[in-house]
Amino acid sequence: MKFRFVHNNINVYDLERSMDFYKKALGLTETRRIEKEDGSFIIVYLGDGQTSHLLELTWLRDMDRPYNLGDNEIHLAFQADDFEAAHEKHREMGCICFENPSMGIYFIEDPDGYWLEIIPEKR
Structure with a gap:
């Protein structure tokens, strides 16, 4: 039996704002979208165009x-x-929330407060 990563999900309050930020x-x-007919939720999958891994943004109408x-x-x-x-x-976007120069990494924060680590390519 084998498993592979497919996607990660986060729930977002303002779908368009989040999609704009991630772009x-x-x-x-x-890459694709699922919308419930009754309008209760929208799921949007975002991709980087390089890997098969996706970020799933879930918007819930009743939140x-x-x-x-x-x-x-x-x-x-x-x-x-x-x-x-x-x-x-x-830095120009004003979304850096933490830097660790000794490790050579930093984090940015999305509109919902999720932290995203930015790392350099391995040399």
């Missing part, structure tokens, strides 16, 4: 407030082929 910050684009992530310490990691250019772009 601008990380170049992720919509009437931003999500409280509490002590949720999870994060997704993205490898940048041009780490310095990525850092400059994210």
Whole structure:
């Protein structure tokens, strides 16, 4: 029996805002979408165009407030082929929330408060 990663899911409060952020910050684009006929939810899958792994954004119509992530310490990691250019772009966007220069990494925060680790390519 074998398993492989397919996608990660996060719930988002404002789907369009989140999609715009992920496109601008990380170049992720919509690969497919599921919309419940009654309008109760929308699921959008975002891809990087390089790997088969997807980020699933789930929007729930009845969620009437931003999500409280509490002590949720999870994060997704993205490898940048041009780490310095990525850092400059994210600095200009104002979304860098933590930097660890000694490890050579930093984190950006999406509109819902999820942290995304940015790492350089292995040399």
